[in-house]
Amino acid sequence: MSADGGGPAGRGAGIRVTGLVKRFRSGDGTIVGADRISLAVPAGATVAVTGPSGSGKSTLLHLIGAIERADEGRIDVDDVEVTGLSGRRLARYRRGIGFVFQRFHLLPALSAVDNVLAPLLPYRTSFDKVERARSLLAEVGLAGRERAQPAQLSGGQQQRVAIARALVGRPRLLLADEPTGNLDSATGEEIINLLWRLRDEHGMTLLMATHQTSLADRCDRTVRIHDGRIV
Ligand SMILES: Nc1ncnc2c1ncn2[C@@H]1O[C@H](COP(=O)(O)OP(=O)(O)O)[C@@H](O)[C@H]1O
Numbered sequence: 001m002s003a004d005g006g007g008p009a010g011r012g013a014g015i016r017v018t019g020l021v022k023r024f025r026s027g028d029g030t031i032v033g034a035d036r037i038s039l040a041v042p043a044g045a046t047v048a049v050t051g052p053s054g055s056g057k058s059t060l061l062h063l064i065g066a067i068e069r070a071d072e073g074r075i076d077v078d079d080v081e082v083t084g085l086s087g088r089r090l091a092r093y094r095r096g097i098g099f100v101f102q103r104f105h106l107l108p109a110l111s112a113v114d115n116v117l118a119p120l121l122p123y124r125t126s127f128d129k130v131e132r133a134r135s136l137l138a139e140v141g142l143a144g145r146e147r148a149q150p151a152q153l154s155g156g157q158q159q160r161v162a163i164a165r166a167l168v169g170r171p172r173l174l175l176a177d178e179p180t181g182n183l184d185s186a187t188g189e190e191i192i193n194l195l196w197r198l199r200d201e202h203g204m205t206l207l208m209a210t211h212q213t214s215l216a217d218r219c220d221r222t223v224r225i226h227d228g229r230i231v
């Protein structure tokens, strides 16, 4: 795998979404999670995705991160047509995306350092995985807590581990789905400051779903969605 990435700041990915549709089956009906969404995010931009619960914020992030597949439409990230990928090329694309979830999604039986390096485990790398994981933990303020398991860490610390894990593949695009939604406001503020610092240092594009207007205000642009549509 090419997890090495590297390169200076300003390496963020540009995103172009065109006519994206995602339907979910629900009982005997269909829910439209994304309803012809078109969107352009310039390389290196910070974009907030806002809208009420159930409006389709997570769906949009999952589609761009290729966690879910679109039914119609097209996603391009830099020169890669994501919606046309399959197999190894799709797996490689996914590895190049950092994803931060509201509920952290750490593996409870693994230490912090093992959670961070877990995405790299199946791959041969030209660098030492443990060293990279340790250095990322230091970068998110968790030096000395490498061996701690998630249950021994506070919510804010768990999200820091999850952020370090999201960065382990040197992503050019970081997708954050309500990253402060499970944290008190002071801890949430710390996490946001951390995300902003990392975005600057690593030169990533940041696309973040959030309910918080204070957070959206810090972004270059806000995309509001309602019922799967951009408003
Ligand atoms: N896996 C799924 N199966 C069925 N319906 C889903 C699924 N994921 C999302 N939905 C539905 O799609 C709509 C958008 O959901 P979501 O993207 O999670 O919204 P948000 O993140 O803005 O709260 C909602 O109506 C939700 O219930």
Ligand SMILES: [Mg+2]
Binding pocket: 057, 058, 059, 177, 209
């Ligand atoms: Mg959501």
